[in-house]
Amino acid sequence: MKCEKVKILLDDFVDGLLPEAGAREVETHLGECKDCQDEFQSLQALLEKASHLPKAIEPPRDLWPEIETKINAQTNAQFGWKNLLWGRNAGASKPLDASEAIREQAPSKRWHMSPRLLIASMIVLLVGGYWLYLQSHRPSWGVENLAGSCKVGSDYIEKTGRLVVGEWLETDEISRAQINVGMIGKVEVEPNTRIRLLQARITDHRLDLAQGKLHATIWAPPRLFFVETAAALAIDLGCEYTLQVEDDGSGLLHVIAGYVALESHGRESIVPAGALCAMRPGIGPGTPYSEDATLALREALTKIDFENGGAEELDIVFRDSRFADTFTLWHLLVRVEPALRPQVYDRMTELIPPPVGVTREGVLRGDRKMLDKWAETFGLGYSWWKYWLPL
Amino acid sequence: MEGEQATAIPTFDLISRAQNGDQAAFEQLYRKYAGRVYAVCLRLSANTRHAEELTQEAFVRAWQMLATFRGESDFFSWLYRLTVNVVFTDMRSKRRRTSRVMTTDDLSVFDQKNSSGMDSATIDLEKAIAALPKQARAIFVLHDVEGYRHEEIAGMMKLSVGTSKSQLHRARRILREALEA
DSSP states (O other): OOHHHHHHHHHHHHTTOSOHHHHHHHHHHHHHOHHHHHHHHHHHHHHHHHHTSOSOOOOSSOOHHHHHHHHHHHHHHHHHHHHHHHTSOTTOOSOOOHHHHHHHTOSSSOOOOOHHHHHHHHHHHHHHHHHHHHHHTSOEEEEEEEESOOEETTEEOSSEEEEETTOEEEOOSSOEEEEEETTTEEEEEOSSOEEEEEEEETTEEEEEEEEEEEEEEEOSOSSSEEEEOSSOEEEESSOEEEEEEOTTSOEEEEEEESEEEEEETTEEEEEETTEEEEEETTTEEOOOEETTOOHHHHHHHHHHHHSOOOHHHHHHHHHHOOGGGHHHHHHHTTTSOGGGHHHHHHHHHHHSOOOTTOOHHHHHTTOHHHHHHHHHHTTOOOHHHHTOOOO | OTTHHHHOOOOHHHHHHHHTTOHHHHHHHHHHHHHHHHHHHHHHHOOHHHHHHHHHHHHHHHHHHGGGOOSSSOHHHHHHHHHHHHHHHHHHOHHHHHHOOOOGGGGHHHHHGGGGTOOHHHHHHHHHHHTSOHHHHHHHIIIIITOOOHHHHHHHHTOOHHHHHHHHHHHHHHHHHHHHO
16 A cells, blocks of 8 residues: 555554554554654644544633523513413513523413404514515525535525525535526626626626626627626626725626626726626726736726826836727726826827727717727627627 | 543433423533534534534534433533534535634634643644644544544535545645654
């Protein structure tokens, strides 16, 4: 038996979980190999120490008074409800000890429900029944547990479950889940994520990503799948992407295939495959950039987008931009101050000349058709999904 | 759990009285088992204040659930299972996840124990356990300190047996490296 195999089996060996033949092989090897023998002794020493850890550690303070208070509060709350339900003296102010409360639970002398309470209870039952009916008919998407145990609503699911409109799905450090987005795609939910189903209509598949990370794969026409975040609305344009939202609401979109639009606060970013786009709450989406853009270019964009950066940062962008970064410059054309736009236009023309019909004057005044026409020449193919009308 | 019978003699009278609503009897049960419940809460959470809250929660839950204890098993085994469930439920909770951050101060509890008889090797091991990743720490504590089997741990933590074994292997390796460094 080789050392690598022995080292793998060593845990089961010391725990007595190996079959007899396997244990004999490990024993033989340990007799011949000093390295493995050392490993074995180190493991045994650890387990020896662990077995001597104290079984009890006294709490640093007496916890009983708080436990007693909580128990009494619960007991009295239960008793109070019983008074209300069974028509006893609800105004008793003396707190009960647990034995009194438990005696109160004795099954005798209970049927004293007042007529008014009976009617009220029936109304509650009817309303509750109708509410349950509505709940059971709310649209939902299927959820599959991929690792650990994710929480849907108030329940943890083992294998599969349903995420109803309005419900949250939560994963912890070790759990992952997959949401089946109706008939149009799937969303893998990464650990430490909190996400809610907002709409499950045929024309509006919508999630709310409060925190964490998702990986969406959508095979539907554009503008049928949306993810709302604190910073921006992500609109699927037929694609695969990851979207991450931090505790402070800031986020990062990374498009793997196709295109995604980000919209918020009057800003719109079109993010193609192989590009990323940051976003901030209260500001909206930043300028998208290629995943192989230089660090200096990314930092300059962060300053322009979120920290009032200007000409100095723009120079860095011009210096580091290549043909593959044309879409970044195209976004900047309408984002930077009007006085800086001619410089952006000039740098863009160096990388890709504008097509016939697209003029300097028109671009600088923000002519939408001209901007879209220019975008089509470097593959942003903007207009067809812009005007796509879903079912 | 192995070894349980030796340490905790079931106090049937106390349990029976507590089941009938006698809080004084339940307090005696608390006095008897608080150290063991707190120890597991502390080792699983690696946070002293959090361990106090979990200990309280475990005893409150035990009071609520006392009627379900039928005496088929040892009382402490029942209480221990309940405590572990309380801790794991808490670990899964989003609120706890975001608000609980272990600090190095939390490990000082083990230094304080020095005066009450822990040797330095034990303190080193406690600190190394507290510094383990959460899942590996839980599995090491349950398996190597408390004596649970992988099948039981997998059931409690909703994991596969294979994951339990690999996390135990990881925990043991990290601990050996930490103690031999």
